Amino acid sequence: MDTNRKPTVFFDANNNQVSTAKFAFSSAASVAATAILARSIAHEFVPPELRDYIFFKIKSLLLSFTPYTTLVIEEFDGLNDNHLYKAAQLYLEPTIPPDTKRIRLTMPKKQGKISFSLENSEQIVDNFNGIQVKWKFVSKNFPSKNVSPHDPYNPPLLTCETRCFELNFHKKHKETILNSYMQHILAKSKELKEKKKTLRLFTLKSDRVYGRRGDMWQSLNLDHPSTFQTLAMDSDLKKNIIEDLDRFMRRKEYYKSVGKAWKRGYLLFGPPGTGKSSLVAAMANYLNFDIYDLELSEIRDNSELRKLLIATGNKSILVVEDLDCSLEMHRLPQSRPVLPHRPNQLSQMTLSGLLNFVDGLWSSCGDERIIVFTTNHKDRLDPALLRPGRIDVQIHMSYITPCGFRMLASNYLGITEHPQFMEIEELLKTKKVTPAEVGETLMKEERVEEALQGLIQFLETKIEDAAADGVQPEQVQAVDDDEEELMIEMAGTLVDMNRLNC
Template sequence: MSPPTKSKYEMAKTVVSTIGSVAAAAMVARSVARDYLPPEFQDYLYFGLRGFINKFSTHLTMVIYESEGLSDNEIYNATQIYLTDRISNDIHRLKVSKSTNDNKINTTIELNEEFTDIYNEVKFMWRLVSKKTPTREYFSYETMTQTTKSDEWSMVLTFHRKHKDLVMNEYFPFILNYSKTKNQQDKTVKLFTIDKNNGYSKYETSWTSVNLDHPSKFATLAMDPDVKEKVMKDLDRFVARREYYRKVGKAWKRGYLLYGPPGTGKSSLIAAIANYLNFDIYDLELTDIKSNSDLRRLLVSTANRSILVVEDIDCSVQLHDRDTVEEAKASARKKDDDAAAPKITLSGFLNFIDGLWSGCGDERIIIFTTNRKDKLDPALLRPGRMDVHIHMSYCTPSGFRLLASNYHNLTQHNLFEEIENWIRKVEITPAEVAEQLLKDDDPDIALRGLIEFFEVKKKENEEAKIKAQEEEERLAKEKEKMQQDKLVAKEDNLDAKEDEKKQESNESNKSESDENDDN
């Protein structure tokens, strides 16, 4: 070994030995301090030493905690999503998880694992840390669940302090936007329904969810093509107008009314909208809600980018504040029944869809369905509450061709013309056509079965029209008879009053006559 090489070797050996001695001394000092010094003095030394080292450090550290009080920290959740997509081969430990409701396996950084991210040619060091805290319970209004925690998780970000403005003004906003887009792309659409037994107290209701696996898409929806295109354009326009809604001072929401006979595809259209926008569905059953305050609380607990559905609005609950005198008297005779009935008023419901509470959230769609549009209160139908009215009609020739393509991969058949002629003459719903097409895998047998069904349906419709006409005539006769009875009763009442007046007059005359005789 040459003298220069030997000299370098001895120097390296001395440095390593010195580092080892210092490390050993530090460990001894740490052990002695931990065993013999009070905790307050230990903290004083620790923070003093850290403050001394920080004076010479060129780096800045930011701590992003998992939650702030009872609310989740949006930046923490965003960094989890962002860093998951940035994981490289340099990381040696990953945490793998999959919940029951998720369709994919998730990977994230393991505890205390470090990861370097580069943004605008600047290095950022990330590390996931956790520390033990006293066990505590709290109720989350965002997830509507009771949670117990004994660990405090946080993401630690370290970077050169000269890039602080870059982090606050560009890096964090970039992470938030990235995670929002990614989360929406990978989102599993859920269907929420009311759960009476899962509230904060036994007297409250809350939402519970399942995955929405409904396969309905606009491409397979048996609707009029023009109406379908109109709906899709309106949805695209709505989701792209965030700044416009803010500019005009209007809540970012859109109301739809789907009306038409049963079986015309109202529920399928709702599922298609949810799949198209990747929005969750909240199925609101008004009969499960006790009061206007419960209605407001449920509204506040719904998430942004969601669809609120109120089906069969005409018959789900009586929304009338403006009773006639007769209705008021009838209500007075049913106090016991009214005490058990839902206490949602029309004014409370309108405030929910178009008042101050409607602004609690962004990018929401409210969909109402009804079989009888004429039975709805006019106050519900005006723009701002139900902005778009969509008539779900009976099956059309174009709707039938789409169903034939979906169910039997048919674009042409020698029976199509006959079936389309039947469709123009007989009212039949898309659901009924689909049911007939499902009955056999052989297209010829299925289509001939559909033609036979048309013949049966025609007779049923004619019989139904005759019954409806007879019922209408019966009601008209009953109404006429009631009017006649009222008229007769009125005449009898007048005659009775006239007889009473005559009797009073006769008695008065007789009394006067008796007085004259006495005189």
């Protein structure tokens, strides 16, 4: 028997794999236990500031090996809104792909349009000039520090939410992203904001608090249907107004170059019922501007007027209606209070304060603003308010003309020609009636023939009543020519609208 013979060893692959797995699990458990122990020691003995510094350095070291850069756009900058965050939110909405797993839907109370946004940790990819940019929405909740748990009627807010966008891209494109891409986002978001905008009508709060815009004005949706297509106004007059508005909108740089605030002042004057308020609504719908209805009788002094002006937004029309009723400004001293006295309260607002509001330093607080004054009696206004630079455009809203009647007939009855038009137009030349009176008469009947016949009877009755009072139709026409000349004054130029064709 060979005693030097070596024993035969059989290799079992299954046993070897089990041993390897046990060793791996054992090593992982040891590493995890060591990490937990190290973390406990760090929390126990290492100050939080030093611990955060160490983690920051480790994270920075790891990031130094990656070729990518991450930008963070937070929702707030201290206590102020971050305009770039709002712009990014608008910009990303149409770029959300249909295969996104989670999408947040919102519809603000004062708007009628649904908005789309990313849910927490969702990512989308955007391409800009061949550069791939990865966007990620991050939302974090943390306990609120200022919580009072002792009020049973007002449950405390236990958590606060911070939201931000993270942009990840190759670091070699950093300059392009910071300059061109950010400007692209701002421009695109401005365009999208205009498309989604819901027009608002603002009025003063009775219990207003100064400091924030929302604490001074209250608003509702502006759903006024008036447009330049439906206004009962001479075609050439409407054309001139539209051209003036378009010229104002495209001359931002020109206003800046000549040292003037980017604003435009209008005065609409004429008898009641001639469409002054409808024209303001048509201007707002045409420009997509909000309207701020400023009631001067509710303002205490010049300081309050300035604060209200600052609290108005850009791209807006500030309206002061019935100026002759709100203020008694005809030839008043510059320092005399001009508002009506209220019980136990003496108004300190002056004419000079109103003039500074129109074209002084405070008038430049904002861009793309239009100021509209309306009055039934232009002659009662102080001439200082009417000079160029304060009132740029004066529009006389006169009684209805044949061209205006045809527009109303088209709007109310859906017709552009009728055999009775000539008779009605002849009657309109001998009696002054407002567009509101004509429109109300046309609405009384549904059938065209009955509506037009009702208007003829209304005009004949008005003429008969005037004759009974001793006023002849020829005298009425003479008054029209002398006192109710239809004109528009733009930048010092008078255009006689009676000479313009429909």
